[in-house]
Amino acid sequence: MSDLSADRRAGPASPAGSVPIPKQQWISWLALAFLTTGSVASLRSAPTMAVYGLACVFLYAVPAILFLVPQSLVAAELASGWSGGVYRWVSEGMSGRMGLLAVWCQFAMTIFYYPTLLAYVASTLAYVINPDLASNGVWTGAIIVIVYWAGVFVSAKGVKEVAKLASSGLVIGTLIPGVMLVVMGIVYLVQGNPSAAPMDAGHLLPAWTGIASLVLIVNNFLAYSGMEMNAVHVSQLKNPGKEFPRAMFLAVGLVLLIFILPALAVAWVVPADGVSLTAGIMQAFNEFLAHFGLSFLVPLVALALVCAATGGMLGWLAGPSKGLLLIGRQQGYLPPFFQKVNKQGIQVNILVTQGAVTTVIALLYAFVPDVSSAYWILSVMTTQVYLVVYVLMFVAAVRLRRTRPDHPRGYRAPALPLLCAVGLLASVAAFAIGFVPPSQFAGGSAGMYALLITAGVVIIGFLPPLLLYRLRKPGWRTEPETTEVPR
Numbered sequence: 001m002s003d004l005s006a007d008r009r010a011g012p013a014s015p016a017g018s019v020p021i022p023k024q025q026w027i028s029w030l031a032l033a034f035l036t037t038g039s040v041a042s043l044r045s046a047p048t049m050a051v052y053g054l055a056c057v058f059l060y061a062v063p064a065i066l067f068l069v070p071q072s073l074v075a076a077e078l079a080s081g082w083s084g085g086v087y088r089w090v091s092e093g094m095s096g097r098m099g100l101l102a103v104w105c106q107f108a109m110t111i112f113y114y115p116t117l118l119a120y121v122a123s124t125l126a127y128v129i130n131p132d133l134a135s136n137g138v139w140t141g142a143i144i145v146i147v148y149w150a151g152v153f154v155s156a157k158g159v160k161e162v163a164k165l166a167s168s169g170l171v172i173g174t175l176i177p178g179v180m181l182v183v184m185g186i187v188y189l190v191q192g193n194p195s196a197a198p199m200d201a202g203h204l205l206p207a208w209t210g211i212a213s214l215v216l217i218v219n220n221f222l223a224y225s226g227m228e229m230n231a232v233h234v235s236q237l238k239n240p241g242k243e244f245p246r247a248m249f250l251a252v253g254l255v256l257l258i259f260i261l262p263a264l265a266v267a268w269v270v271p272a273d274g275v276s277l278t279a280g281i282m283q284a285f286n287e288f289l290a291h292f293g294l295s296f297l298v299p300l301v302a303l304a305l306v307c308a309a310t311g312g313m314l315g316w317l318a319g320p321s322k323g324l325l326l327i328g329r330q331q332g333y334l335p336p337f338f339q340k341v342n343k344q345g346i347q348v349n350i351l352v353t354q355g356a357v358t359t360v361i362a363l364l365y366a367f368v369p370d371v372s373s374a375y376w377i378l379s380v381m382t383t384q385v386y387l388v389v390y391v392l393m394f395v396a397a398v399r400l401r402r403t404r405p406d407h408p409r410g411y412r413a414p415a416l417p418l419l420c421a422v423g424l425l426a427s428v429a430a431f432a433i434g435f436v437p438p439s440q441f442a443g444g445s446a447g448m449y450a451l452l453i454t455a456g457v458v459i460i461g462f463l464p465p466l467l468l469y470r471l472r473k474p475g476w477r478t479e480p481e482t483t484e485v486p487r
Contacts, residue, residue, distance in 0.1 A: 027236045029243035029250075036072075036251040041258035043178055044120045044309065045223045047280020048379075049259070050266035053197030055206040060220060060259050063426070064252055068224040070423030071390055072248045073413040074397045076234045080410030081400075086389055087327055092404075093396025096331070097469055103327055104465040105388045107320040111354060111460055112382035114313065115361045118144040119374070121309045123279035127286065127302040134279035137365045137374070144362035147310060152351050155317045156342060173308020177301055178262050181281070184288040185265035193291075197267035221430045223259065225386050240411035277376055281305065321350045332476035333468045339478055357460075377449075380434050381456040387431045388461060394424040 027035075049056035078089045086106055091099030122143035126133035133139040189195060197203075237243040266275065266284040269291075276283060285301050325347045328334025342348050365374045398420045400407070413419055437449040 026238055029237060029247040032237065032244070033247040033250040033254070036247065037254040037258070040224060040251070041174065041255045042223070042308075042312075043174055043181075043258075043262050043281050043305065044117070045220070045259065046263040046266050047275050047277050047283075048376075049220070049263040050197075050270065050280055050284075051272045051275050052206050053267045053272065054199050054203045054264070056263045056267070057260055058205055060256055060263075063220040063224060063430075064256055066422055066426040067221055067390075067430075068252055068255075069248070070419040070426070071224075071393070072252075073245065074394060074416065074419055074423065076240070076244050076248075076411050077409055077413040077416065078393070078397055078400070080234045080240060081407055085323060086393055087323070089400075090392045090396045093398075093400040094392065098392055098396075100327070100331070100333060100469055101462075101465045102389050102392045103323060104468070105385050105461050107324045108460050108464065109382050109386040109389075110316060110320050111357050112361070112378050112385065112456070113316070114148055114358050115144050115365070116378045116382060117309055117313055118147050118362075119278050119365060119378075121147055121306050123276065124282050124302050124305045124309070126279065127282045128299040128306075131279075131282070131286065134276060134282070137367065140278070140374075141362040141364075141366040144365065145359050147313070148355055148358050148362075151310070151313050151317050152348075152355050154314060155351065156346050156348050157344065173304045173306070173311070174258070177281075177285075177304055178258060180301070181265045181284060181288070182261045184292065185268045185284075188288060188291060189268060195268045196271045199268075221383055221387060221427070224255070225383075225390075234411050244411055245414075317351070321347050321354065325350060328468075328476070329478045332472045332474055335476060336478075339476075377452060377456075380453055381460070384431060384434045384453060384457045385461040387427045387434075390427045391424060391431075394420040394427070 049059055052059055079085075082088045082092055085103070087099045087103040089099075090102040119140050122140040123134040125143060126136075126139065234240050234244050237247075262281070265288075266280050268284075269287040270280060270283045274283075282298075282302060282305070286295075286298055289295050289297050289301070325334070325339065325341075329339055338347070338349050338353070340347075340349050361378065364378070397413075398417055401416050435450040435453050437446050
């Protein structure tokens with residue numbers, strides 16, 4: 001997921017609002033909808049919302065309306081007017097310093113993202129060997145370290161074919177298992193088996209027990225993040241003004257189905273107080289397959305889910321760090337050590353340094369008694385860091401519409417100030433709520449929880465870009481700028 005995407009436009013926007021590019025590069029709005037769905041949808045977050053039962057529909061729909069739709073349409077306008085991703089957008093709309101903060105937070109969120117993704121891999125893989133390992137912190141930490149460094153090795157070799165092959169895990173490890181899970185769940189209920197979670201209208205909204213009862217909704221902001229990356233394809237639509245919104249609304253519908261239905265299936269068979277945030281999907285598969293006499297398929301399903309998750313990691317591994325590398329070379333933000341690449345052009349020093357931090361974070365799983373607690377804490381840190389990117393993006397979009405209204409854009413988002421206001425308020429509210437421990441942590445110290453989240457966000461999200469900006473040197477510039485941005 002590179003922040004610096006190539007500018008695919010061949011010239012200025014035509015009078016009709018489309019962007020002329022080579023014919024073979026046009027894509028249909030339907031293809032863009034599926035591309036977006038594949039990059040956003042995942043089964044990994046289903047257990048997180050399954051604890052709310054039928055209320056997960058509400059908890060998925062609200063952030064989709066308040067966050068997913070605004071960020072998709074706003075990012076589309078920015079991408080159709082300025083190449084270079086969030087660094088360019090925020091730099092043009094605000095300042096180079098804020099642009100650095102945006103691109104760093106986009107990169108830094110992966111420091112937390114990999115441990116949470118690989119914790120899911122570890123818990124899922126446990127069902128191939130011994131399901132009891134799913135709650136073992138030492139096992140989880142070891143798998144995080146082993147799989148991450150294996151991914152670094154593969155990426156350093158520049159084995160693009162492997163990454164492309166792994167990307168097919170979307171079908172193998174998401175769509176097929178997701179359909180299986182939902183179908184088995186429906187048949188399970190039709191047979192007269194009771195649902196583990198109430199499914200009546202009285203449970204459509206989450207029970208209110210204070211602000212902590214809504215904290216889990218914050219994790220859904222991260223589930224919907226990344227849509228700004230797909231916005232770069234707006235220039236490949238023949239009629240962006242009509243086709244892009246159509247593609248986004250279809251993608252939103254498909255993403256909601258993929259998120260909601262598996263979460264409900266988990267809620268039907270696994271009691272809320274017994275759902276593991278890392279192994280919940282496999283808990284449900286284990287119960288359903290045992291019920292239908294198909295327990296022998298459990299290891300195969302687990303391997304399919306692992307393939308999808310590790311394939312996703314390979315796709316993300318080099319992208320954000322590549323964008324940081326290019327900005328570091330053009331603006332002199334990175335010391336020469338971090339600008340070094342191997343023969344395949346891979347920024348191995350950045351990946352290795354990131355791996356060292358990931359390894360330290362993995363130890364949290366070994367020392368925190370409850371693996372689900374460690375998973376949740378790191379998920380919240382990931383969300384908090386990434387929300388900073390969106391706050392800056394919404395502010396920059398409004399300023400660019402006001403200060404540079406005549407700048408050529410292939411797509412103009414309708415009611416952009418309103419979209420930005422809604423997205424900005426939602427992002428700020430989610431950021432604030434992220435410091436409140438959810439109901440599962442009611443027995444712990446709210447102050448310590450908030451302090452832990454704050455420390456993670458400051459140390460990883462804010463301190464590094466401040467130091468990079470203060471310590472930058474002209475001699476660290478090793479590449480000319482490809483886009484003009486303010487300092």
